Amino acid sequence: MVMIFGVPGPLLLGQLLLGLINGAFYAMLSLGLAVIFGMLNIINFAHGALFMMGAFTAWMLLSYAGIGYFPALILAPLIVGVFGVIIEKTIICRLYKLDHLYGLLLTFGMALVIQGLYRNAYGSSGLPYRIPDILQGATNLGFMYLPNYRGWVVLAALVVCLATWAIIEKTSLGATLRAATENAPLVQAFGVDVPRLITLTYGGGVALAAFAGVLAAPIYSVNPNMGDNFIITVFAVVVIGGMGSIMGSIISGFALGVIEGLTKVFYPQGSATVVFLVMVIVLLVRPRGIFGKVA
Amino acid sequence: MTLSRRTVLTSAAAAAALPIAGRARAQSNTIKIGVLNDQSGPYTNTGGLTSVICAKQAVEDFGAANKGLNVEVITADHQNKPDLAASIVRQWFDRDGVDMLLDVPTSSVALAVQTVATQKNKVFLDSGAASSELTGTHCSPNFVHWTYDTYMLAKSTGGAMVKAGGDSWYFLTADYAFGKQLQADTTSFVKASGGKVLGASPYPFPGTTDFSSFLVQAQASGAKVLGLANAGSDTVNSIKQAAEFGIRKSMKLAALLMFVTDVHALGLDAAAGLSLTESFYWDLNERTRAFTNRVKSKTPNNWPNMIHAGCYSATLHYLKAVHDMGAAEAKKDGVATVNRMKKMPVDDDCFGQTKIREDGRNLTPAYLFEVKKPSESKGPWDYYKLVVTTPGDEAYRPLAEGHCPLIKA
Numbered sequence: 001m002v003m004i005f006g007v008p009g010p011l012l013l014g015q016l017l018l019g020l021i022n023g024a025f026y027a028m029l030s031l032g033l034a035v036i037f038g039m040l041n042i043i044n045f046a047h048g049a050l051f052m053m054g055a056f057t058a059w060m061l062l063s064y065a066g067i068g069y070f071p072a073l074i075l076a077p078l079i080v081g082v083f084g085v086i087i088e089k090t091i092i093c094r095l096y097k098l099d100h101l102y103g104l105l106l107t108f109g110m111a112l113v114i115q116g117l118y119r120n121a122y123g124s125s126g127l128p129y130r131i132p133d134i135l136q137g138a139t140n141l142g143f144m145y146l147p148n149y150r151g152w153v154v155l156a157a158l159v160v161c162l163a164t165w166a167i168i169e170k171t172s173l174g175a176t177l178r179a180a181t182e183n184a185p186l187v188q189a190f191g192v193d194v195p196r197l198i199t200l201t202y203g204g205g206v207a208l209a210a211f212a213g214v215l216a217a218p219i220y221s222v223n224p225n226m227g228d229n230f231i232i233t234v235f236a237v238v239v240i241g242g243m244g245s246i247m248g249s250i251i252s253g254f255a256l257g258v259i260e261g262l263t264k265v266f267y268p269q270g271s272a273t274v275v276f277l278v279m280v281i282v283l284l285v286r287p288r289g290i291f292g293k294v295a
Numbered sequence: 296m297t298l299s300r301r302t303v304l305t306s307a308a309a310a311a312a313l314p315i316a317g318r319a320r321a322q323s324n325t326i327k328i329g330v331l332n333d334q335s336g337p338y339t340n341t342g343g344l345t346s347v348i349c350a351k352q353a354v355e356d357f358g359a360a361n362k363g364l365n366v367e368v369i370t371a372d373h374q375n376k377p378d379l380a381a382s383i384v385r386q387w388f389d390r391d392g393v394d395m396l397l398d399v400p401t402s403s404v405a406l407a408v409q410t411v412a413t414q415k416n417k418v419f420l421d422s423g424a425a426s427s428e429l430t431g432t433h434c435s436p437n438f439v440h441w442t443y444d445t446y447m448l449a450k451s452t453g454g455a456m457v458k459a460g461g462d463s464w465y466f467l468t469a470d471y472a473f474g475k476q477l478q479a480d481t482t483s484f485v486k487a488s489g490g491k492v493l494g495a496s497p498y499p500f501p502g503t504t505d506f507s508s509f510l511v512q513a514q515a516s517g518a519k520v521l522g523l524a525n526a527g528s529d530t531v532n533s534i535k536q537a538a539e540f541g542i543r544k545s546m547k548l549a550a551l552l553m554f555v556t557d558v559h560a561l562g563l564d565a566a567a568g569l570s571l572t573e574s575f576y577w578d579l580n581e582r583t584r585a586f587t588n589r590v591k592s593k594t595p596n597n598w599p600n601m602i603h604a605g606c607y608s609a610t611l612h613y614l615k616a617v618h619d620m621g622a623a624e625a626k627k628d629g630v631a632t633v634n635r636m637k638k639m640p641v642d643d644d645c646f647g648q649t650k651i652r653e654d655g656r657n658l659t660p661a662y663l664f665e666v667k668k669p670s671e672s673k674g675p676w677d678y679y680k681l682v683v684t685t686p687g688d689e690a691y692r693p694l695a696e697g698h699c700p701l702i703k704a
Contacts, residue, residue, distance in 0.1 A: 011515045018508045123596065124339035126528055128562050131539070138541050144511055147539045219539075220504045221532060221560070225336070229504050264496075264508040269470050272499035 007265055010143030015261045017141075021150045023257020024157035025212055029230055030237040030249035031161055032208035035168070038244035039181050039201045042092060042103040047234065048227025049111040050206050053080050054213025055222045056118060059129050069132040069214075073156075076214045077207035084206030088199050096198075111227070118224040126221030153215050160211060161250045164204075168246055177201060236279040242292025252290065324622040325365040328354075328610060329393040331380060331408070332400050332423055334372035337501055337527035340556045342400045342423045344370075345594045346606040350397055352590050353610035362618055369393070375501055377407035384408050388415045394626050395420060395613055398606055402426035402473035406433060413437045417629045420613060422605030425526070425552060426476040427692060430656040434699035437629045439636065441657045442605030443574050445473070446692040448551050449480035451572035451661040451685055453522070454488070456549050461520035462490035464549075465513040467506065467533055469525040470497035477524040477551055493518045500525075506533045510540050519547060526552040531560050538565055554600035558678045563669040566678075571666070574659040575604035575645050576679050586644040598676045604645035605659075612641050649687055654699040658687030 004012050029051060036044045057076040061067040067075065087110070095103045135149040168174035180187045180194050188194045213226075220226050237256050241248030256275050263274040282290060330350055332342040347370045359366045369391070373380035380399070387393035388411070396412055399405045400423025412419035413435040420439050421429065427446040429438065464485050468474040474497070482492050493516045496509035510533070513521050521542065523533050530553055537543055550557075553571040577587035577598055586607065591598055599607075616635040617625040625632045637651045651657045664679040672678060694702055 008515065011512065014511045014515075015508050018511065021507070022505060119335065124335060124337075124343075124528070126531060126560055128535075128560070128565075138539070145514070145541045147541075149539070150507070219536070221528065221535065223528065226504065229502050261508055264498075265512065268496050268498055268509065270499075272502055 005266070012262075012265065014144030015265045016258055017144065017146065018150075019258035019261020020254060021154055021257070022260060023254035024154045025216060025230065025253075026234055026237050026257050027161050027250045027253025028157050028208060028212040028215075029234040030241065030253045031164055031246065032205040032212075033234060033238050034241065034244065034246055034249040035164070035208070036202060036205040037238070038246070039177060040092075040096070040198055041100065041181075042095065042202075043100055043107065044205070045104055045108040045231070046087075046111045046114065047107075047205075047209050048231030049114040050080060050084065050209040050227075051213040051216070051230060052118065052224060052227040053083070053114065054210025055129075055217040055220075055226060056122075056213075056224075057210065058214040058217050059127055059222045062129065069218075073211065073214050077210040080210035080213075081203040081207035085199055085203040088202040092202065093195070093199075111231075115224045115227070122224065124223055124225065126223035129217040129222050131218040149218060153219070156215060157212075160208070164208065165246050165250060233275050236275045240275075240279050240282045240289060242289025245289065245291040248289060248291025324626070325367055325392070326359075326395070326614070326617055326622055326626070327391065327393045328366065328368045328395045328397055328613075329384075329387045329391075330368060330370040330397045330606070331373050331383060331387075332370075332398040333375050334370075336375050337529055338375070338400045338423070339527075340560065340597050341527050341554050341600060342398055342602050343597075345590075345597045345599060345603045346398045346422070348593045349590055349599060349603045349607040350610045352593075353607045354614065356589070357611055357614045357618075359614060364614065364618060364622060366614065373399070373401070373404055375401045375404060377404045380404045381407050381411055384411050385415075388412075388417055394418060394629075395610075397421075397609060398423045398602070400424050400602065402429070402476065403471050405429060406472060409433060409435055409438055412629070415629075418613065418632050419629075420609040422609055423602045425473050427480060427697075428472075428476060430652075430654045431692075431697045431699060434654045434697070434701050436655075436701060437633055438655045439609070439633060439651055439657055440655055441609045442601050442659060443572075443661075444656075444691070445477040445480045445552075447574075447661050447685075447690045448477065448572050449484050450690065451663050451683075452549055452551055452570055453481040453484045455570060455663055455683065456520055456547065457485055457488040457490050459547075461547055461549070462488070463518040464490060464492045464520045464522050465516045465518035465546075466492065466495035466522045466524050467509050467513060468495050468497045469500040469529055471500045473526070474500065474524045478522070481522055481524070481549075481551060500529070503529070504532055506536050507540065510537055510542055514540065514542050514545065520549050521546045522549045522551055523553075524551055526554075527557065528560070531557050534561060534569070535565055554602065555676065555678055556597060556600050558666055559598075559676065563667065563672055563678065566666045567668040569666045570663060570682070572661050572663050573601040573679075574661060575599070575601040576662065576664065576681075577676065578679070579662070579681070580647075582644040582647065608641065608643045608645045609657075611643050612636055612639070615639060652691075652694065654694060654697055654702055656691055658691060660687050661685040661690035 054076050058072040061072045131149045138145045138147045184194050237252050241252030264271045330347045334343050351368050354366045371383050395418040399421050402424045405424035422442045425445050427444040430440045466478045468478045550569050550571045558566045641649045646659045649659050663683040665682050
């Protein structure tokens, strides 16, 4: 058996694969954050709570309406996305002209309120959500047993992330969006309804978070605190990737998932802090982030 | 409305006078009980508000009003943070006149708070925390460890698994005082029975929800038993994920600390066949059923586990001792109150008859349970079958091995 740094080769490969799976969640969540920050200049601290709402909506659809996992993958992001649109139209749109800090405080407060309401209603222990039958079981890859569901998570995340990147960078809608970020009055003068574009973008970012939530529901128990564990790490990922860069957050998300996975093998106690160590180094060496554009 | 300087100054003076008026009222002979536990994190359902409900039930069952005792129960969330807990407790003792501190899960918090309670000569009855160090080198004359501890769990669950053939272990450990102590206590039982420990994964606590990479390492070690040295939602998540990774096909799971509330969160499909130890189960006998019927309407989604039962039992016994001594005496001297509690035999619907030892250890029985299969469960919360009972005087670490400074050799 090949030993790498004292760890058996197959074990290391297994950990890399698991790191990719975690990275998939980081990538999807940081993508939503990057889109919202890049397009709207809002630091959306409510992202973790919206991720949690996606998971809870999937659970509620199953428990109250008998709607299964695959329809929920589409319905939950839609429902939470509509919620996001409502928040944006009523509360967040008032903050665009103000300092970033106000957006941060407001969304942080929103996150606390949302989490508190869910905790009051459903407790903290967590609710079970079954892996859909078609994705049950595991595949023996030789070096490890990969649960089929986790393989599906990586694939779904990759597809969604690349699709989002393609829409923003390669389509005319995306081009209009990027133009509206750089110079909203000018784009509005061309007849484009910029406020509606912004609202839909926020709804889109929120829907991405909710999609990640539905993917997470069968793996992590559906509980009101599930966003907390991700949100801080995801912010670090966005900073490392570069605050406005879409491809940057996707790549950093997956890469940091892998780095965290490797840390869990060699020094498990440090696995919660390694992402921040990387963030500190990146900020010292290249403050705009690895893929960030100079403002 | 424009605020004139006079309005601001007058209202500030009025606000400053209020706490003084409040404090004067609190000096009367009211016994104040402070329930401090985790109300928002991984241990919310294992303790949380149900503990408060059980404490209040004890006050009601004692008939405090009829016996001329004025009892007040307050509560706070310590969020599993030792420094926050210590400052809440100091405020409670110094400013709010709290006489007895109850529950306090999370061993690192309990150890921190035990020091404060000893300094201020108050009473600390811990139901929620696990570390056997609380009655070992850290023992205190103001303290009683009520419901269970890591040694009792290691001996009951660990001992049973080793007897059933599990002679090689790998631990998944919450990296703080509790997890490390539980791993240490279980390791000594495993080794004493001729077994080996092949490795351990200490993971950051709190905050870890994904155990996949630690579980894969455990599988790669080739051990026969996976020892879960964690609790609450950590245990629930590790068991779920272990099933996902097919670990239960090649390894036995030892849920070293698991409560009926965790089995409820997990569901019988996932939990069936697990062995665990508790010192209370709602369906054990007539008395436990009677107690559960009194509280379950107040906490319908979270039936009492051993921690909640411990809060009830501790409060009831405390009030008996206070009534015996007189409220004024009890409020003045925490050590005297605990000594009186140690002299009086304990008897209640939750644990039956038990005795508090000199080092502060309450000798509750240890019941080894096996979780039922879904087909065997006949009603709500019907989860356990009793396998083995270890009586209280055999379940805990012998006095001589504890190195408690209160015990003269």
